[in-house]
Amino acid sequence: MALATILRTTPQKTCVAFFQTSAVTNKARAGRYRVTAKKNKPLTYEMSLKPHEIAHKKGWNSWNTSNLIDGNRSSETAVEDMFIRRFMNGTWPLLLLSEIIIKRQINIIRVAGILKLTANPRQIYFLTGYSEEFLSYWLQCPVKLEIQLAKRNDVIFKYI
Numbered sequence: 001m002a003l004a005t006i007l008r009t010t011p012q013k014t015c016v017a018f019f020q021t022s023a024v025t026n027k028a029r030a031g032r033y034r035v036t037a038k039k040n041k042p043l044t045y046e047m048s049l050k051p052h053e054i055a056h057k058k059g060w061n062s063w064n065t066s067n068l069i070d071g072n073r074s075s076e077t078a079v080e081d082m083f084i085r086r087f088m089n090g091t092w093p094l095l096l097l098s099e100i101i102i103k104r105q106i107n108i109i110r111v112a113g114i115l116k117l118t119a120n121p122r123q124i125y126f127l128t129g130y131s132e133e134f135l136s137y138w139l140q141c142p143v144k145l146e147i148q149l150a151k152r153n154d155v156i157f158k159y160i
Contacts, residue, residue: 028052035160044098045157064104077104080139084111091131095119097155109139112146114155124149 031051033043049058066077085100088111098114111131115124128145135143 033160039159041160042156043158043160044155046099048157048160059101061099062102062104064102066104083138084109084135087135088113088131091127097150097152107141109135109141109143110146111135111143112148114148114150117149117151119149 028051033041033047046058054060062077062081064077066072066074081102084102088100089096092113092115095115096113097116101112103110103112124147128147132143132145
């Protein structure tokens with residue numbers, strides 16, 4: 001009986017769970033650039049377009065047929081494209097003004113990009129040959145670089 005009296009005299013704690021809801025916000029924020037307070041961040045044409053406008057107003061950065069249904073080597077192609085982009089950004093430091101475009105045609109890989117006009121021509125020729133040779137050796141297929149030179153202001157589309 002003593003146990004029953006103890007249980008009756010102690011206050012019972014109740015557990016209550018709450019479920020909180022909020023309004024749905026369908027905001028897609030990935031792949032967009034933030035607007036700065038002074039509007040001094042330069043964007044190229046490709047950077048200024050939103051991600052959902054790819055293939056409507058903006059082209060793909062990798063042109064290949066391995067992503068089609070029953071395409072061969074789709075994962076290897078994606079890894080190779082990532083390697084090419086990292087290699088080019090590391091080999092051409094502070095010289096690239098645009099994103100790197102990779103076009104695969106049969107057995108040839110074409111890598112396109114826009115460089116600063118202030119670069120030394122001797123340096124450009126050396127780095128072009130260096131990049132083509134090393135990428136051809138590592139990827140086991142011919143690689144051609146399509147390089148264009150431009151001023152920094154010619155590439156800027158708008159400021160945000």
